[in-house]
Amino acid sequence: MKLEKLNLYTKKIPKISLQKFLVYLAIALIPFISIMFYSFVWSQWKINEIAIKYPKVFNIVSVNDIKNAPQIIKSEIVNYNNKILGITKKIESYHDYYNETLRSKYFLQVLLNEFNNITSENNNTEFFIDFIQLNSNKYFVRFYEFSESPQLKIEDIIKNLKVIYKDPSIYLNSTKTLFGTFKMFEYILEGSL
Amino acid sequence: MNLNRRFSIIFIIIILITSIFFALYYFLIIQRSFIEHLDKETKQLNELILLYEQKENELNLLKKDFQSDTFRKELPKYFDSKNIINRSFEKSEFLGLFKGLLNSRTTLIEQLEIRVNTKFPFVFDRLEEANIDFYLKVGDLIE
Numbered sequence: 001m002k003l004e005k006l007n008l009y010t011k012k013i014p015k016i017s018l019q020k021f022l023v024y025l026a027i028a029l030i031p032f033i034s035i036m037f038y039s040f041v042w043s044q045w046k047i048n049e050i051a052i053k054y055p056k057v058f059n060i061v062s063v064n065d066i067k068n069a070p071q072i073i074k075s076e077i078v079n080y081n082n083k084i085l086g087i088t089k090k091i092e093s094y095h096d097y098y099n100e101t102l103r104s105k106y107f108l109q110v111l112l113n114e115f116n117n118i119t120s121e122n123n124n125t126e127f128f129i130d131f132i133q134l135n136s137n138k139y140f141v142r143f144y145e146f147s148e149s150p151q152l153k154i155e156d157i158i159k160n161l162k163v164i165y166k167d168p169s170i171y172l173n174s175t176k177t178l179f180g181t182f183k184m185f186e187y188i189l190e191g192s193l
Numbered sequence: 194m195n196l197n198r199r200f201s202i203i204f205i206i207i208i209l210i211t212s213i214f215f216a217l218y219y220f221l222i223i224q225r226s227f228i229e230h231l232d233k234e235t236k237q238l239n240e241l242i243l244l245y246e247q248k249e250n251e252l253n254l255l256k257k258d259f260q261s262d263t264f265r266k267e268l269p270k271y272f273d274s275k276n277i278i279n280r281s282f283e284k285s286e287f288l289g290l291f292k293g294l295l296n297s298r299t300t301l302i303e304q305l306e307i308r309v310n311t312k313f314p315f316v317f318d319r320l321e322e323a324n325i326d327f328y329l330k331v332g333d334l335i336e
Protein backbone atom coordinates (compact mmCIF):
# COMPACT_ATOMS: atom_id res chain seq x y z
CA MET A 1 0.00 0.00 0.00
CA LYS A 2 1.31 3.32 -1.03
CA LEU A 3 1.53 6.23 1.46
CA GLU A 4 1.30 8.94 -1.19
CA LYS A 5 -1.91 10.58 -0.34
CA LEU A 6 -2.01 11.03 3.38
CA ASN A 7 -4.18 14.10 3.10
CA LEU A 8 -7.28 12.43 2.22
CA TYR A 9 -9.34 15.66 2.10
CA THR A 10 -7.60 17.65 -0.68
CA LYS A 11 -10.27 20.24 -1.21
CA LYS A 12 -10.04 21.56 2.31
CA ILE A 13 -9.90 25.44 2.36
CA PRO A 14 -7.04 26.82 4.51
CA LYS A 15 -8.38 28.91 7.36
CA ILE A 16 -6.98 31.48 9.73
CA SER A 17 -8.39 32.39 13.10
CA LEU A 18 -9.83 35.91 13.65
CA GLN A 19 -7.36 36.52 16.47
CA LYS A 20 -4.41 35.74 14.17
CA PHE A 21 -5.95 37.87 11.44
CA LEU A 22 -6.21 40.85 13.80
CA VAL A 23 -2.62 40.34 14.94
CA TYR A 24 -1.42 40.33 11.31
CA LEU A 25 -3.52 43.38 10.55
CA ALA A 26 -1.99 45.22 13.49
CA ILE A 27 1.49 44.25 12.30
CA ALA A 28 0.59 45.44 8.77
CA LEU A 29 -0.40 48.84 10.16
CA ILE A 30 2.91 49.39 11.98
CA PRO A 31 4.68 51.09 8.98
CA PHE A 32 1.67 53.38 8.55
CA ILE A 33 1.64 54.35 12.24
CA SER A 34 5.44 54.85 12.20
CA ILE A 35 5.36 57.13 9.16
CA MET A 36 2.44 59.12 10.58
CA PHE A 37 4.21 59.47 13.93
CA TYR A 38 7.44 60.53 12.22
CA SER A 39 5.43 62.99 10.10
CA PHE A 40 3.86 64.52 13.24
CA VAL A 41 7.20 64.82 15.05
CA TRP A 42 8.89 66.24 11.94
CA SER A 43 6.14 68.84 11.48
CA GLN A 44 6.35 69.90 15.15
CA TRP A 45 10.11 70.19 14.81
CA LYS A 46 9.72 72.30 11.66
CA ILE A 47 7.06 74.51 13.27
CA ASN A 48 9.37 75.12 16.24
CA GLU A 49 12.17 75.93 13.83
CA ILE A 50 9.94 78.48 12.04
CA ALA A 51 8.78 79.91 15.40
CA ILE A 52 12.40 80.44 16.49
CA LYS A 53 13.28 81.96 13.11
CA TYR A 54 10.35 84.42 13.08
CA PRO A 55 9.47 85.18 16.72
CA LYS A 56 7.64 88.41 15.82
CA VAL A 57 5.07 86.44 13.80
CA PHE A 58 4.51 83.95 16.59
CA ASN A 59 3.73 86.79 18.98
CA ILE A 60 0.61 87.20 16.87
CA VAL A 61 -0.04 83.57 15.93
CA SER A 62 -0.23 80.88 18.60
CA VAL A 63 1.84 77.72 18.01
CA ASN A 64 -0.95 75.72 19.68
CA ASP A 65 -3.40 76.82 17.04
CA ILE A 66 -1.14 75.85 14.16
CA LYS A 67 -3.92 74.39 12.01
CA ASN A 68 -5.50 77.83 11.71
CA ALA A 69 -2.11 79.58 11.43
CA PRO A 70 -2.15 79.94 7.61
CA GLN A 71 -5.54 81.71 7.72
CA ILE A 72 -4.46 83.94 10.61
CA ILE A 73 -1.16 84.73 8.85
CA LYS A 74 -2.98 85.53 5.61
CA SER A 75 -5.34 87.96 7.34
CA GLU A 76 -2.38 89.50 9.21
CA ILE A 77 -0.55 89.97 5.87
CA VAL A 78 -3.55 91.92 4.57
CA ASN A 79 -3.75 93.84 7.85
CA TYR A 80 -0.02 94.76 7.79
CA ASN A 81 -0.17 95.71 4.12
CA ASN A 82 -2.95 98.19 4.95
CA LYS A 83 -1.05 99.47 7.98
CA ILE A 84 2.11 99.95 5.89
CA LEU A 85 0.13 101.77 3.22
CA GLY A 86 -1.31 104.11 5.85
CA ILE A 87 1.99 104.81 7.56
CA THR A 88 3.77 105.30 4.19
CA LYS A 89 1.19 107.96 3.30
CA LYS A 90 1.83 109.69 6.62
CA ILE A 91 5.61 109.60 6.05
CA GLU A 92 5.15 110.93 2.52
CA SER A 93 3.02 113.78 3.85
CA TYR A 94 5.87 114.68 6.25
CA HIS A 95 8.47 114.50 3.47
CA ASP A 96 6.28 116.55 1.14
CA TYR A 97 5.78 119.09 3.89
CA TYR A 98 9.54 119.30 4.55
CA ASN A 99 10.24 119.66 0.82
CA GLU A 100 7.61 122.37 0.46
CA THR A 101 9.03 124.12 3.52
CA LEU A 102 12.48 124.06 1.99
CA ARG A 103 11.18 125.33 -1.35
CA SER A 104 9.39 128.19 0.40
CA LYS A 105 12.60 129.63 1.85
CA TYR A 106 15.56 128.16 -0.04
CA PHE A 107 15.91 131.21 -2.32
CA LEU A 108 16.32 133.43 0.76
CA GLN A 109 18.78 131.03 2.35
CA VAL A 110 20.92 130.98 -0.81
CA LEU A 111 20.77 134.74 -1.18
CA LEU A 112 21.62 135.53 2.44
CA ASN A 113 24.40 132.96 2.42
CA GLU A 114 25.88 134.65 -0.65
CA PHE A 115 25.62 138.05 1.03
CA ASN A 116 27.37 136.66 4.06
CA ASN A 117 30.20 135.17 1.97
CA ILE A 118 30.76 138.41 0.07
CA THR A 119 30.61 140.74 3.08
CA SER A 120 32.99 138.55 5.10
CA GLU A 121 35.52 138.66 2.25
CA ASN A 122 35.00 142.28 1.35
CA ASN A 123 34.50 144.94 4.02
CA ASN A 124 33.51 147.66 1.56
CA THR A 125 30.44 145.82 0.31
CA GLU A 126 27.02 145.92 1.91
CA PHE A 127 23.69 144.44 0.93
CA PHE A 128 20.23 145.61 1.67
CA ILE A 129 17.01 143.74 0.98
CA ASP A 130 14.19 146.14 0.32
CA PHE A 131 11.28 143.91 -0.64
CA ILE A 132 10.43 140.23 -0.52
CA GLN A 133 7.27 138.67 -1.86
CA LEU A 134 6.24 135.07 -2.01
CA ASN A 135 2.92 133.53 -2.88
CA SER A 136 1.79 130.04 -3.79
CA ASN A 137 3.64 129.96 -7.09
CA LYS A 138 6.18 132.81 -7.29
CA TYR A 139 8.91 134.53 -5.35
CA PHE A 140 10.33 137.99 -5.86
CA VAL A 141 13.18 139.76 -4.06
CA ARG A 142 14.47 143.27 -4.66
CA PHE A 143 17.78 144.03 -3.08
CA TYR A 144 20.72 146.42 -3.33
CA GLU A 145 24.44 146.03 -3.33
CA PHE A 146 26.54 148.97 -2.15
CA SER A 147 30.07 148.71 -3.47
CA GLU A 148 32.50 150.14 -6.01
CA SER A 149 31.90 147.30 -8.46
CA PRO A 150 29.38 144.40 -8.49
CA GLN A 151 30.58 141.61 -6.23
CA LEU A 152 27.53 139.41 -6.50
CA LYS A 153 28.21 136.09 -8.23
CA ILE A 154 24.97 135.76 -10.15
CA GLU A 155 25.95 132.48 -11.84
CA ASP A 156 26.71 130.81 -8.51
CA ILE A 157 23.36 131.89 -7.09
CA ILE A 158 21.51 130.64 -10.18
CA LYS A 159 23.39 127.33 -10.02
CA ASN A 160 22.40 126.87 -6.38
CA LEU A 161 18.80 127.87 -7.00
CA LYS A 162 18.46 125.49 -9.94
CA VAL A 163 18.93 122.60 -7.53
CA ILE A 164 15.37 123.26 -6.37
CA TYR A 165 13.66 125.75 -8.69
CA LYS A 166 13.02 125.44 -12.41
CA ASP A 167 13.50 128.96 -13.70
CA PRO A 168 15.31 131.21 -11.25
CA SER A 169 16.44 134.55 -12.62
CA ILE A 170 18.54 137.30 -11.12
CA TYR A 171 19.44 140.45 -12.94
CA LEU A 172 20.90 143.89 -12.39
CA ASN A 173 17.98 146.28 -12.71
CA SER A 174 19.73 149.62 -12.28
CA THR A 175 22.96 151.23 -11.15
CA LYS A 176 23.27 154.49 -9.27
CA THR A 177 26.40 156.35 -8.22
CA LEU A 178 26.07 157.44 -4.59
CA PHE A 179 29.35 159.28 -3.93
CA GLY A 180 32.66 159.09 -5.74
CA THR A 181 33.18 155.58 -7.00
CA PHE A 182 30.75 154.11 -4.51
CA LYS A 183 27.69 152.77 -6.29
CA MET A 184 24.35 151.21 -5.59
CA PHE A 185 23.31 148.23 -7.72
CA GLU A 186 19.68 147.25 -7.72
CA TYR A 187 19.03 143.54 -8.32
CA ILE A 188 15.88 141.57 -8.85
CA LEU A 189 15.64 137.90 -8.01
CA GLU A 190 12.54 136.07 -9.11
CA GLY A 191 11.26 132.68 -10.16
CA SER A 192 8.56 130.07 -9.80
CA LEU A 193 8.21 127.78 -6.83
CA MET B 194 -14.39 32.22 14.08
CA ASN B 195 -12.12 31.39 11.17
CA LEU B 196 -11.46 33.34 8.00
CA ASN B 197 -10.30 32.28 4.60
CA ARG B 198 -6.50 32.41 4.80
CA ARG B 199 -5.87 33.40 1.21
CA PHE B 200 -8.31 36.30 1.21
CA SER B 201 -7.14 37.37 4.63
CA ILE B 202 -3.52 37.54 3.46
CA ILE B 203 -4.49 39.42 0.30
CA PHE B 204 -6.54 41.82 2.39
CA ILE B 205 -3.66 42.38 4.84
CA ILE B 206 -1.21 42.96 1.95
CA ILE B 207 -3.60 45.50 0.37
CA ILE B 208 -4.01 47.24 3.73
CA LEU B 209 -0.22 47.28 4.21
CA ILE B 210 0.51 48.75 0.78
CA THR B 211 -2.31 51.30 0.74
CA SER B 212 -1.62 52.46 4.29
CA ILE B 213 2.08 52.94 3.45
CA PHE B 214 1.17 54.84 0.31
CA PHE B 215 -1.32 56.98 2.20
CA ALA B 216 1.17 57.71 5.00
CA LEU B 217 3.89 58.61 2.50
CA TYR B 218 1.45 60.78 0.55
CA TYR B 219 0.38 62.51 3.75
CA PHE B 220 3.97 63.07 4.88
CA LEU B 221 5.63 63.92 1.56
CA ILE B 222 2.84 65.89 -0.07
CA ILE B 223 0.36 67.23 2.48
CA GLN B 224 2.56 67.81 5.54
CA ARG B 225 5.59 69.07 3.62
CA SER B 226 3.56 71.47 1.50
CA PHE B 227 1.81 72.72 4.67
CA ILE B 228 5.18 73.41 6.30
CA GLU B 229 6.61 75.01 3.14
CA HIS B 230 3.51 77.15 2.79
CA LEU B 231 3.63 78.11 6.48
CA ASP B 232 7.33 78.96 6.21
CA LYS B 233 6.77 81.10 3.10
CA GLU B 234 3.80 82.98 4.55
CA THR B 235 5.50 83.43 7.92
CA LYS B 236 8.56 84.84 6.18
CA GLN B 237 6.36 87.24 4.22
CA LEU B 238 4.52 88.37 7.37
CA ASN B 239 7.81 88.72 9.24
CA GLU B 240 9.16 90.98 6.47
CA LEU B 241 5.98 93.06 6.64
CA ILE B 242 6.22 93.37 10.43
CA LEU B 243 9.87 94.47 10.14
CA LEU B 244 8.99 96.94 7.39
CA TYR B 245 6.12 98.31 9.47
CA GLU B 246 8.39 98.71 12.51
CA GLN B 247 10.97 100.46 10.35
CA LYS B 248 8.32 102.82 8.96
CA GLU B 249 6.94 103.41 12.45
CA ASN B 250 10.43 104.40 13.66
CA GLU B 251 10.86 106.69 10.66
CA LEU B 252 7.50 108.34 11.35
CA ASN B 253 8.33 108.74 15.06
CA LEU B 254 11.62 110.40 14.15
CA LEU B 255 9.83 112.77 11.77
CA LYS B 256 7.21 113.57 14.43
CA LYS B 257 9.92 114.10 17.04
CA ASP B 258 11.84 116.33 14.66
CA PHE B 259 8.66 118.27 13.91
CA GLN B 260 7.76 118.68 17.57
CA SER B 261 11.27 119.67 18.61
CA ASP B 262 11.25 122.81 16.46
CA THR B 263 11.06 125.52 19.13
CA PHE B 264 10.48 128.31 16.62
CA ARG B 265 7.35 126.57 15.33
CA LYS B 266 6.09 126.30 18.91
CA GLU B 267 6.74 129.98 19.64
CA LEU B 268 5.31 131.27 16.38
CA PRO B 269 1.61 131.23 17.40
CA LYS B 270 2.25 134.00 19.95
CA TYR B 271 2.90 136.35 16.99
CA PHE B 272 -0.24 135.35 15.10
CA ASP B 273 -2.78 138.09 14.47
CA SER B 274 -5.25 135.62 13.05
CA LYS B 275 -5.06 131.93 12.21
CA ASN B 276 -1.54 131.21 10.91
CA ILE B 277 -1.13 134.85 9.86
CA ILE B 278 1.19 137.57 11.11
CA ASN B 279 0.36 140.96 9.66
CA ARG B 280 1.99 143.93 11.32
CA SER B 281 5.03 146.18 11.46
CA PHE B 282 8.13 145.25 13.40
CA GLU B 283 11.17 147.07 14.64
CA LYS B 284 14.45 145.90 13.21
CA SER B 285 15.71 143.82 16.16
CA GLU B 286 12.41 142.03 16.70
CA PHE B 287 12.04 141.45 12.98
CA LEU B 288 15.57 140.03 12.61
CA GLY B 289 14.92 137.52 15.40
CA LEU B 290 11.69 136.43 13.78
CA PHE B 291 13.15 136.31 10.27
CA LYS B 292 16.21 134.35 11.37
CA GLY B 293 13.98 131.85 13.15
CA LEU B 294 11.74 131.58 10.13
CA LEU B 295 14.62 130.84 7.76
CA ASN B 296 16.28 128.34 10.07
CA SER B 297 13.10 126.51 10.98
CA ARG B 298 12.79 123.20 9.12
CA THR B 299 9.12 122.87 9.91
CA THR B 300 7.66 126.30 9.24
CA LEU B 301 6.19 126.34 5.76
CA ILE B 302 5.82 129.82 4.29
CA GLU B 303 2.62 129.99 2.28
CA GLN B 304 2.65 133.74 1.74
CA LEU B 305 5.26 136.29 2.62
CA GLU B 306 5.59 139.98 2.02
CA ILE B 307 8.32 142.03 3.61
CA ARG B 308 8.76 145.71 2.95
CA VAL B 309 11.51 147.66 4.66
CA ASN B 310 10.60 151.25 5.41
CA THR B 311 13.69 153.37 5.92
CA LYS B 312 15.23 156.52 4.58
CA PHE B 313 16.45 154.93 1.40
CA PRO B 314 19.14 154.67 0.02
CA PHE B 315 21.11 156.08 2.99
CA VAL B 316 20.17 153.13 5.03
CA PHE B 317 23.25 152.28 7.05
CA ASP B 318 23.25 155.01 9.64
CA ARG B 319 19.54 154.88 10.17
CA LEU B 320 18.96 151.18 9.87
CA GLU B 321 18.13 150.88 13.57
CA GLU B 322 15.16 153.08 12.88
CA ALA B 323 13.95 150.85 10.11
CA ASN B 324 10.42 149.70 10.32
CA ILE B 325 9.42 146.52 8.55
CA ASP B 326 5.95 145.74 7.23
CA PHE B 327 5.63 142.03 7.60
CA TYR B 328 2.94 139.70 6.30
CA LEU B 329 3.40 136.00 6.81
CA LYS B 330 1.03 133.11 6.36
CA VAL B 331 2.37 129.74 7.43
CA GLY B 332 1.14 126.35 6.29
CA ASP B 333 0.03 123.41 8.36
CA LEU B 334 1.03 119.80 8.05
CA ILE B 335 -1.87 117.67 6.88
CA GLU B 336 -1.21 114.01 7.69
